[in-house]
Amino acid sequence: MSIRHLDQLLNPRSVVVVGASDREGSVGATVWRNLRSSGFTGAVRAMNPRLSVLDGEPVAARCDDLPETPDLAVLCIPPAAVPDMIDALGRAGTRAAIVMTAGLDRTHKQAMLDAARPHLLRVLGPNCLGLLSPRIGLNASFAHTNALPGDIAFVSQSGALVTAVLDWARSRRIGFSHMVSLGEHADVDFGDLLDHLASDARTRSILLYIESVESPRKFMSAARAAARNKPVIVVKAGRAGRGVAAAASHTGAMAGADPVFDAAIRRAGMLRVDTLDELFMAAETLARFRGNRDDRLTVLTNGGGAGVMAADAAAARGVQLPALGESLKAQLDAALPPTWSHANPIDIIGDAPVRRYTDTLSALLATPDAGAVLFLHAPTAIVRSDDIARACVPLVRRSPGRVMACWLGDAAVADARRIFEDAGVADYATPEQAVHAFSMLSTYRANQRLLLEVPTASESATPDTAKVRALVQSALAQGREMLDESEAKSVLQAYGIPVVPTRAVSADAQAACEAASELGYPVVLKIRSADISHKSDVGGVALNLRDADELSHAAAAMLARIRALRPAARIDGFSVQAMVRRPMAQELIVGASVDPVFGPVILFGQGGTAVEVLADSAVTLPPLNRVLARELVARTRVSRLLAGYRDHPPARMEALHDALIAVSALMADIPELAELDINPLWADHDGVMALDARMRISTSRPAGASNFAIAPYPAHLSQTLAWHGHELCVRPIRPEDGPQHRAFLEQMSPDDLHMRFFSSSRTLAQSETARLTQIDYAREMAFVATQLRPDASEEIVGVVHAVSDPDDIEAEFAIAVRSDLHGQGLGHLLMQRMTAHLRARGTQRMTADVLRINGAMRELMQTLGFTADPHGADAQTLRYSLRLDAAGQLQSTGESATEESP
Template sequence: MSIRNLDKLLNPASVAVAGASDRPGSVGTTVWQQLLGAGFAGPVYAINRHHEQLNGQPVYARAEDLPSAPDLAVICTPPDSVAGLITEFGRRGTRAAIVMTAGLTSAQRSAMLEAARPWLLRVLGPNCLGLMSPHLRLNASFAHTDALAGEIAFISQSGALVTAMLDWAKSREIGFSHLVSLGEHADVDFGDLLDHLASDAGTRAILLYIESIEAPRKFISAARAAARNKPVIVVKAGRAGHGVQAAASHTRAMAASDVVFDAAIRRAGMLRVDRLQELFTAAATLAHLRDSAGSVLTIMTNGGGAGVLAADAAALAKVPMHGLDDAMLARLDAKLPATWSRANPIDIIGDAPIQRYVDTLQALIDDPDSGTILFMHAPTAIVRSEDIATACAPLAGAARHRMMACWLGGDSVIRARETFNAAGLADYETPEEAVQACAMLASYRHNQALLEQVPSASEGPPPRLADARRVIDRALAEGREMLDETEAKAVLQAYGVPVVETRAVGLEAAEVLAAAAAIGYPLALKLRSPDIVHKSDCGAVALDLADEASLLRARLAMLAQVSGAMPAARLTGFSVQSMASRPHASELIIGASVDPMFGPIVLFGEGGTAVEVLADRAIGLPPLNRVLAGDMVARTRVARRLAGYRDHAPARLDAISDVLIAVGQMAADLPELAELDINPLWADEEGVLALDARIRLDARGPAGMAHFAILPYPAKLAETVDWRGEALLLRPIRPEDGPAHKAFVCKLEVEDLRLRFFSSRRELPASQQARLVQIDYAREMAFIAMRSEVDGSSTVLGVVRAVTDPDNEAAEFAIIVRSDLKGLGLGRILMDKLLRFLAAQGTRKLECDVLRENEPMLRLARHLGMEQVASLSGGGALHFRKLLHP
């Protein structure tokens, strides 16, 4: 990932066009004319060996002939010339290029990138439409029209969708900070642009049209960082793509790639929409409504039917409607006729004069609990729509960040719509579209809330990795891909998953009877075979066997049925299993598989033999915690049953969450884990119990931490150190440390808080607290020093953290120790840990900002050999730097 020189691409001070021409219809002519016509203020140079002048400006034969090095080069020349031009521009000092040329061969594409590499020259394209930065009046594209300036960035893999977005937005007076066509994204990609735009003050929201992702971990890291700062909305092509046709597990069969993409978007805190029209709707919503708009909806309308349509749409989209309280009812009773609806939607009746609109709207705006207000109007012959708009626009405009408008009709409401648009109000063609926009905001808020919630810690001992490895290594040594049921359950037990008692025996009746006697009746009998994946499909399972006679009959019938149906199947024995009885338990499935793009994934849903038919499932990207696991459960239909009903007590959701977390940990610890099913997993008020399990191995190791889209917790970095004769645990911070970290911050002295956070607030906002413990290990690190107390608890004594830039060029660090422990060497221990980590990561330099009066920190910086390089904030803070690698 890299943001190097992207400022030269998106905010250039000068531009050169290689291939500028006056030949009608050529890309070079179009780009040159549009660059000049947009009014870009900086120097614009033309390069073409066959011209001396274009539009009264000199034309240069080569980049080296230019009077100065352009920040940005736009290349519109044949494929065989691209690499040479990149070399010329790089040598001249240019650091960004847009390659609009299409048809580059693989060799020409590689030559282009090799030519750019020595100069760190960034390449957008090839085969792209170009880009626009309207605030600079920069149109370096061959789009058919300019864009209005605004605060929304749009990045698209499709040039056609850029032009479609331009047309649509211009008709609604929606502006953009940047529009970028990625083309083949040989160099600059979604991750790079997300990283750059996340800190771009001129961009308030980011829209993405995605067809494919080549670097998923880079994309997810960049998306998580960007989505914490501003809304990121995604539409992706390929939702209806074909799923996996055949798989060894139900999990693999149900985890289609598009469902996994949904999970990735949700995990990153972004919002996905299904269609291009919804992306346009999202653009309009983000351009007008702030994400602070209310989470409930209040509808005012002059037509009952329109109100019912909007309310129905809200119910289907699960957008909550605001309930009118007694005070609001009384206020509206005083202004509206007796026949008004006295409910939400607020029907002010079709004969409403202008004042009735004004009074109703004022009442709703005055009540912050009314949330988002949808103003709806159908034209009548009683009052002109434009007169209503003129009267209401000042009120609505003052509250525009929580206002939506829907003027129903065509020509008769055009001027009314224009009046509201001029007041900065979001406008929608239909009630359903307006409600859909509310639902989008609600989904976005939900995804953001997941980023801010601090989970509780899972219960139970750490996994017995050595026990699981023995089972897997034995199977691999024997050349087996599938574990039998007892082996799979042994792996689950090693990770703390409760399993029903099961014994593996041979095919002989005596062995089956001996196992049954040891376990006790009633029993389940299952035939073991490496060639049988789904046992119930071929009669290889018998349940509720009450005695020896029924057990022996089941054994014989099973052997006969399977031998007849699958004569080539290798039969290795039976599994004899206790027939557990938990009559109120729900049957669930929890599983894991490996997605080709995003790596290991975890599945949850309703289990049983019809699991694929029911298709009630949610997908999550590990690593998981209790908050994320609980959200997966909540997204399924079976969640309502788990909440309890009639005489069924609620199931223990924490126990279900802990199994999901454990399965995610297995995918991290066991690289050979290709597919896993726990089906059924019983869940009730007592907890969970795994009745059956299936594990498929792959010796190539498709799982493991290296293939995670989100880097898991790096437990291997934990170490115990001696501090003044006391053992301290130094380890990376994790989300479950939220309560302990909050307690640590609350005990700091006010002055220490001010010196560390540049603020003396003792209670940090919940979002900031969450941000301190929920970190992206791919680009930041925080180590905590913990002491074990006599009561078994642990106390945080100090924290050091570093955030690296996307290029891993520089890391900014901060450190704080408990106020009563300053000056005792703990800070140096923490800094030594951090420096060793950064050196191993290849980070080039370490930086920090220190208030002038923070003497202990100044001493530490100098002890570390850091050099003061600048003063910040008008001299209030000093900036220090230390080179870690030359």
């Protein structure tokens, strides 16, 4: 991914319109007019060999004729002319271009990109509407109107939607920092813009209209980084689109494109909405109300009807309206007339004067258990709405993020609405909108919690991966894509998932009886056929066979039935399994498939033969840990049954979560795995057991950790080595290292803390601890050095952390070593590990800011070949850098290297 030269694209100092025209109604004429009339203060030039003057301005025939090199070029020229013009602009020094031209075929597009690449020239489009940056008066588009300046960025794959949003937003006085039409996004895409906008000080929230995502890991990495900084809200077109047209498993059929996109949005910490109204409603809520952490809502209203509407909306959205505590009731009894509602919603009666509003609002804001407050007001002739607003604003300002407002009506409440908005209060047109917005906030907070989960490898027992790989390779060598049931269960067993004992035999009743004698009656008989995915659909399952006679009869009947129903199906034999009785067990489905965009996905839900009809399932992206597995299960209705009811005790959820984690690990470890169904997976108070399993494999290797949309924990980078007579483990940091990391910091001296963090505080906020331990391995790395205590527990003794820019050109690092271990070479060892890692991934340069008073660290930097900027980063710090090519190799100095201060 890259943010190179996006400043020239979004904040240019000069613009040239290539193909500027005097032909009324043409794109070139419209763009020229928009640029000149939008208030842009930079130079605006025209290029067209047909013209010498346009609207009184000189027109250049070619790039060499321009009086200066433009930052940005807007191309409105025929498709065949685009590549040569991009090359000419690049040679002239232009570093950003908007290609509005439609109709570029694959050859033209590739030639355009090839022309841009040597100059690092960024291309927006082709076939796009252009972009607007209202804060600098830039309208480099052929939109019909201009945008108001504001702090919302809107990025859309649809140019038509940009113009619609422009109209919609102007009527509501909503402003933008940037509006960008991506078009065919041959170069600049969602990932690039998310990275740029995440650090744009003028952008407070980011809105996206997405039709497709072509680079999923790039998109997810950029989205997760942006969502840590500011709200990112998404409208995704195609919710009703087709899923996988044909699949060999229930999972493949159920995990269609839209549920997978939902899962990606959830894991990235973003919020998905369905409509443009919801898009801006969510932006308003997250911009003004995001600091609220309440899960409950108390409604204050002067009209019973409005309160009932809010309560109905809360019930529909699952928003809790808490009961009023006795203390709060007593305060309200003293302030309100006897006829007040005495419940939530709090109806203070339609004749309420200003004092009644302020007394009620004061009582609610002084009561934390009341949660957030929805302030509902319908205008009356008794008291002016703006007087109420002015009286309540001081209370609202003292409790920021506690109040959301709904001033019902239009002109009569316009001033009151403005007063509240100026005080930073989120405002909504109706009670239903307000409650919906509150529920969106709950969803957003839940997604933000998932954003902090970066799973490690499987938390269950170490799998027998070698056994599974051998089994898979054997099947592929035989030309098979489907594993039989016995093989599939062997795979599950190798990954720690309990399975019912099963034997694979030939299609012979005697062989089935011999297997049943080994297992013990009663047994289950199933057909084995690579051509029959769902055995029960053709009578290929017989249950509770109590002796050899019943088994023999069932085998003969099953073969006859299948030959009649599916005469072309190959019969590979029978599976015989023990008839397990667990009357309290719930039938579940756990599966995995490969989405064409986001790669491997995992499905969980209610299982059985009616699994598609029940439609109770949830999808997530791997990798998983127990927190993410728990969240996946919680999104299904069957989770309530698993919690226990009547005489059914709760299921052992840890076993279910471990099974999901095992499937995640299986998808990471076995690239050939294309589809997996465990249906049914029984779950009860004793644990889980797989009764049936179906697996499809492929030589195309669609799974594997490299195809995950979210980079999993890189366990292969762990090393164990000898250090001063004992073992030292150097490995990537894990989310679970949070407590150890805090303990590590608490053992550091104040001076060392000051050298590392430029602060002597030993206390690290939970959010900061999470940020240091829950990292995105696609763009940053932290190696910890750990050793075992006498009680065999692990402790961190050193850490080096590096964060790369989105272009992976430069990585800024920081290092810390436990204070009592200075001078023993641990810092040098960690630096060697990090440098080797960054060099292997292609990072060009390492940098660090070092306090000038940190003599030990400066000496280490010099020893390792770093050079210092003689002018320094500022008066207190020096910036050191190291090239990571052959000329910048670290020199080995052994364990006697001078140790740095953290």
